[in-house]
Amino acid sequence: MKVNSALEISARLASWKMFDDASAVLQNCLDSHPFHPSLLQRLARIRLAQGRPAEAASLLEQALAHHRLMAK
Incomplete structure (x- = not known):
């Protein structure tokens, strides 16, 4: 799954309070794009x-660390 699609789908699921499903979408995408901020x-x-x-x-710390690495 593409990152933008995962972000859109997870946002929609979260807005419906379907947090477990939103989490699963993001985890699935992180398998292909580990550490994507x-x-x-x-x-x-x-x-x-x-x-x-x-x-x-912990997740925010990881995102910040990898964002800094990508910015270099």
């Missing part, structure tokens, strides 16, 4: 909505 950021937002702030923080 936008995917990690979106998954962090899902984790927050699921009441899992520690996981969200």
Whole structure:
């Protein structure tokens, strides 16, 4: 799945409070695009909505680290 498609689908699912499904879409895409900052950021937002702030923080740290690497 393409990154943009995964982001769009997961956003729609999250808006319907289908957080497990949104998470699955993002995880599937991360299998093909590991450490993609936008995917990690979106998954962090899902984790927050699921009441899992520690996981969200870890995902945001990964997204920031990889964003910095991509910017070099």
